[in-house]
Amino acid sequence: MRGRGLNPLHLAGWLFADMLLVLALVSMGDQGDPVKAREAARGDASKSPSPSPSASPSPSPTPTGPRSVEREPVKVSIDAASSDRKRIVRELREVTQKYGGRKAAIVLTFGRTREARAGIAYAHRVNSLLDEARPAMFEKTTTRDFMDLGGSVGHADLEIYFFTR
Numbered sequence: 001m002r003g004r005g006l007n008p009l010h011l012a013g014w015l016f017a018d019m020l021l022v023l024a025l026v027s028m029g030d031q032g033d034p035v036k037a038r039e040a041a042r043g044d045a046s047k048s049p050s051p052s053p054s055a056s057p058s059p060s061p062t063p064t065g066p067r068s069v070e071r072e073p074v075k076v077s078i079d080a081a082s083s084d085r086k087r088i089v090r091e092l093r094e095v096t097q098k099y100g101g102r103k104a105a106i107v108l109t110f111g112r113t114r115e116a117r118a119g120i121a122y123a124h125r126v127n128s129l130l131d132e133a134r135p136a137m138f139e140k141t142t143t144r145d146f147m148d149l150g151g152s153v154g155h156a157d158l159e160i161y162f163f164t165r
Helices: 008-029 034-046 085-099 117-130
Strands: 074-079 104-110 142-149 155-162
Touching: 008 034, 034 074, 074 085, 085 117, 085 155, 104 117
Parallel strands: 104 142
Antiparallel strands: 074 155, 104 155
16 A cells, blocks of 8 residues: 655645635725625716806815725823723723714723733723723724733723724
8 A cells, every 4th residue: 555645736736725715815805895886886876967157176075985994003091990990981081082083993902910811801991991981982893902011000001993084
């Protein structure tokens, strides 16, 4: 009986299949939302241009298609005891005040402590209060809890990724 060695030809087939899968995923991810594109096309076709008596500049078109997320996060920090719910909410309101009117897509929270479990628990506590602090900004926002072992208990660093305007 011959030994069953690894045939390089079989590996080439698997490599080709994997590359084809990657290319398919990249091409699908590069396309916009087809439903919104159809709705925009129907909306533009139903509107008929009306003649205007004055030559005023037309307003700039509003972007259509799916929203995207900004590449650079907004970084904020809070210092509040993990058991003091009202203080955490108050500090979250203060540090996010100047970003009012925006919608957060993703929030990464790093609870700074000397032990891993406590840091993750504190980050989770802060994330659970985001919606209470700014409901319009953090409604249905994806959050992730992390720990930072470099400091004292009661400090959190937040990286907020907003949707583009």
